[in-house]
Amino acid sequence: MLLWPGEREEKVLVKKIAVLLLLILLTGLTGGCWSRKEITEIAIVLGTGVDWTADGRIRLTVQIARPGAFYGGGEAGSRAREPASWVVSAEGKTVEEAERYLAMKVPREIYWGHSIILILGEEMAKKGTRMVTNFFQRNGQPRENMWVMVAKGEAKDLLETYSNLEKTSAQAAGFLHRMRTGKSVQVREFAEMLASKGVQPVVTAVEEKEAGITPEQGQDKKSPAHKQVEISGVAVFKEDRLIGWLDAYETRGLLWLKGEAVKGVITVPSPGEPDKEVSIQIRRGSTKVRPEYDGKHLRLDVLVRVEGDMVEQQSLEDLAKPEKIKALESEMAEEVKKRAAAALEKAQWEYGVDIFGFGDAFHRKYKKE
Numbered sequence: 001m002l003l004w005p006g007e008r009e010e011k012v013l014v015k016k017i018a019v020l021l022l023l024i025l026l027t028g029l030t031g032g033c034w035s036r037k038e039i040t041e042i043a044i045v046l047g048t049g050v051d052w053t054a055d056g057r058i059r060l061t062v063q064i065a066r067p068g069a070f071y072g073g074g075e076a077g078s079r080a081r082e083p084a085s086w087v088v089s090a091e092g093k094t095v096e097e098a099e100r101y102l103a104m105k106v107p108r109e110i111y112w113g114h115s116i117i118l119i120l121g122e123e124m125a126k127k128g129t130r131m132v133t134n135f136f137q138r139n140g141q142p143r144e145n146m147w148v149m150v151a152k153g154e155a156k157d158l159l160e161t162y163s164n165l166e167k168t169s170a171q172a173a174g175f176l177h178r179m180r181t182g183k184s185v186q187v188r189e190f191a192e193m194l195a196s197k198g199v200q201p202v203v204t205a206v207e208e209k210e211a212g213i214t215p216e217q218g219q220d221k222k223s224p225a226h227k228q229v230e231i232s233g234v235a236v237f238k239e240d241r242l243i244g245w246l247d248a249y250e251t252r253g254l255l256w257l258k259g260e261a262v263k264g265v266i267t268v269p270s271p272g273e274p275d276k277e278v279s280i281q282i283r284r285g286s287t288k289v290r291p292e293y294d295g296k297h298l299r300l301d302v303l304v305r306v307e308g309d310m311v312e313q314q315s316l317e318d319l320a321k322p323e324k325i326k327a328l329e330s331e332m333a334e335e336v337k338k339r340a341a342a343a344l345e346k347a348q349w350e351y352g353v354d355i356f357g358f359g360d361a362f363h364r365k366y367k368k369e
Contacts, residue, residue: 048062152207
């Protein structure tokens with residue numbers, strides 16, 4: 001099609017106007033710094049605790065980072081001696097109401113995006129956790145990968161402890177969870193267990209204990225042992241209410257039955273010298289649960305496979321011989337079985353709950369039944 005010169009110029013002008021309007025539209029859609037907040041305007045929460053008070057109210061406790069203690073890379077000067085956190089509490093009928101009262105005490109906007117841990121006090125966990133977790137799941141700031149734990153006592157007391165290796169006790173507790181030395185549960189995982197009909201929830205149990213001393217420089221004196229957060233097994237739930245505990249030994253059996261990665265050591269008697277011990281460091285492990293149901297009776301076969309490296313030997317015998325290796329493997333198998341049986345018996349006969357996910361395994365194979 002032929003266009004006269006005037007028509008061509010008009011068409012080019014229309015295209016330019018269209019491009020200009022498109023650029024203006026896209027500029028309006030692009031993000032900017034209109035909602036930015038300076039670090040001096042926000043209170044960064046590192047750890048959160050929720051307790052049930054004697055008068056039936058919810059106490060919300062937060063451990064807030066003090067930015068001045070985190071500036072710079074050195075440990076010299078006044079900054080090294082400056083407390084790294086501030087712990088403050090408020091009470092209300094709900095967590096949201098307690099947060100509103102907390103805002104009256106904290107002279108900055110409370111920011112939940114960096115909260116590492118959520119600690120539920122023992123009495124709060126017994127009353128029911130849904131009135132707590134509902135707030136953290138509906139609020140847009142808290143992350144679903146926060147570590148959840150239940151305190152043997154009050155959550156406030158654990159947040160008021162400190163760590164000699166980390167800046168704050170919340171960071172130290174977070175590192176304990178990431179090392180996977182016990183059962184570690186995130187907010188998202190806890191919500192999934194509450195929603196599932198085939199498994200009852202378990203959550204990391206923590207308590208306040210004295211651990212270690214700090215020698216004073218240039219003196220023979222030692223500082224008294226201070227209290228810090230320590231993992232001490234798991235808390236057992238029925239629906240959303242705390243009903244009991246498993247200790248560290250039973251927790252290891254729980255992990256074997258659930259097929260979760262386990263780090264640690266199994267110590268067994270030396271085959272030829274039973275009074276001497278052999279320590280085997282766990283390298284990897286796996287678990288398979290096989291339900292069998294004939295319409296009347298249900299049976300679950302749990303097959304556990306463990307691989308490890310011998311890292312310590314008290315005896316003088318040669319453990320490299322095939323028969324000795326076989327004997328060590330038998331001792332390892334017996335030890336794993338003992339731990340699993342201890343967890344199973346306590347959950348089944350004392351608490352009457354399935355915390356191992358056997359119900360889920362049964363449903364996967366026998367969906368109609």
